[in-house]
Amino acid sequence: MTALADGRAGELEAHFDETIARDRRIEPRDWMPDHYRATMIRQIAQHAHSEIIGMQPEGNWITRAPSLRRKAVLIAKVQDEAGHGMYLYSAAETLGADRADLTAKLVSGRQKYSSIFNYPTLTYADVGVIGWLVDGAAICNQVPLCRSSYGPYARAMVRICKEESFHQRQGYELLMTMMRGSEAQRAMVQDATNRFWWPSLMMFGPPDDQSPNTAQSMAWGIKRHTNDELRQRFVDMTVPQAGKLGVTLPDPDLTWNSERGHYDFGAVDWAEFTAVLKGNGPCNAQRVAQRKAAHDDGAWVREAAAARAAKQAARDRAAREQDTREQDTA
Numbered sequence: 502m503t504a505l506a507d508g509r510a511g512e513l514e515a516h517f518d519e520t521i522a523r524d525r526r527i528e529p530r531d532w533m534p535d536h537y538r539a540t541m542i543r544q545i546a547q548h549a550h551s552e553i554i555g556m557q558p559e560g561n562w563i564t565r566a567p568s569l570r571r572k573a574v575l576i577a578k579v580q581d582e583a584g585h586g587m588y589l590y591s592a593a594e595t596l597g598a599d600r601a602d603l604t605a606k607l608v609s610g611r612q613k614y615s616s617i618f619n620y621p622t623l624t625y626a627d628v629g630v631i632g633w634l635v636d637g638a639a640i641c642n643q644v645p646l647c648r649s650s651y652g653p654y655a656r657a658m659v660r661i662c663k664e665e666s667f668h669q670r671q672g673y674e675l676l677m678t679m680m681r682g683s684e685a686q687r688a689m690v691q692d693a694t695n696r697f698w699w700p701s702l703m704m705f706g707p708p709d710d711q712s713p714n715t716a717q718s719m720a721w722g723i724k725r726h727t728n729d730e731l732r733q734r735f736v737d738m739t740v741p742q743a744g745k746l747g748v749t750l751p752d753p754d755l756t757w758n759s760e761r762g763h764y765d766f767g768a769v770d771w772a773e774f775t776a777v778l779k780g781n782g783p784c785n786a787q788r789v790a791q792r793k794a795a796h797d798d799g800a801w802v803r804e805a806a807a808a809r810a811a812k813q814a815a816r817d818r819a820a821r822e823q824d825t826r827e828q829d830t831a
């Protein structure tokens with residue numbers, strides 16, 4: 502903006518403000534304030550990293566899935582998460598971010614990924630509970646992001662949400678099957694629910710009065726609801742599902758409040774959330790180490806792809822030069 506004459510800069514800013522006020526999309530070539538760009542890169546990168554790191558807890562169970570059908574379903578789900586990561590890294594690239602740089606920031610702890618993926622998956626019921634609660638929370642959070650003000654992010658979110666809905670139903674179906682099974686299977690589902698309930702509520706981020714980014718992100722139409730609003734929506738949606746499933750949510754304070762028209766729920770342990778964000782959750786070190794190892798192991802693939810692209814470009818250049826020579830001599 503500094504390179505532009507003041508009048509032109511003001512015009513661009515006014516156009517940006519008007520686009521937001523009219524609830525239209527900001528597109529990659531549009532002028533945008535530096536802080537808007539940085540906020541979008543931060544949120545999209547964190548989201549992309551979450552999808553990619555999120556492959557690990559469930560990927561852990563692919564070799565031990567209880568049947569061929571469950572194995573095929575789980576492979577497809579984990580592969581979908583990789584696809585989501587790819588769309589999101591592409592959306593971040595439209596803002597000028599460099600994918601290699603984003604990965605470097607992830608593995609060095611300079612960029613975050615969702616707290617939820619720092620918890621271990623101890624039994625196969627965890628696969629079902631991740632689908633039900635984690636994908637359920639992701640949908641609650643992400644459906645409004647389909648109307649986010651940044652075009653490429655909003656459009657990526659449409660497909661992602663469709664796939665997440667499918668994932669959520671797959672998890673619920675798995676849990677329904679286990680609940681119809683043996684006493685031991687029902688106990689596994691209850692245990693997984695106990696372990697994932699509170700971390701799922703943390704996925705929505707800190708309470709509104711401790712969320713440094715919400716006010717500005719709402720003003721810019723990046724976020725459409727606050728963290729607490731979406732957390733409440735998730736609780737209201739999930740309690741009846743738990744009832745149908747036959748599990749108890751591990752919160753003695755969970756009660757219907759007819760005045761508010763919502764469920765009241767107990768206090769989230771924000772000290773645990775902060776500890777996980779600081780890298781001290783049960784699996785932080787393992788998740789990042791595994792991501793770094795996969796990235797390092799894949800170096801030869803990236804080098805081979807770059808070498809092939811360079812050869813192809815040289816061949817295309819030579820063919821164009823040959824065409825020009827032939828036209829010149831014709």
Ligand code: FAQ
Nearest residue numbers: 548551555613614615616639703704705706712713714715
């Ligand atoms: N974990 O001021 P706010 C999935 C950070 S995808 C870690 O409230 P904001 C699919 C936040 O970045 C799950 N960090 O921030 C799947 C900020 O960091 P800063 C991921 C968190 O951005 C399913 C600081 O705390 N989804 O599950 C978390 O306005 C199954 C202050 O917070 C998305 O990323 C957290 N839970 O609101 C995959 C959705 N919460 O600035 C595999 C898009 C907050 O200090 C298997 N993102 N932080 O560096 C969003 O909607 C928002 O970024 C929020 C946070 C709501 C997450």
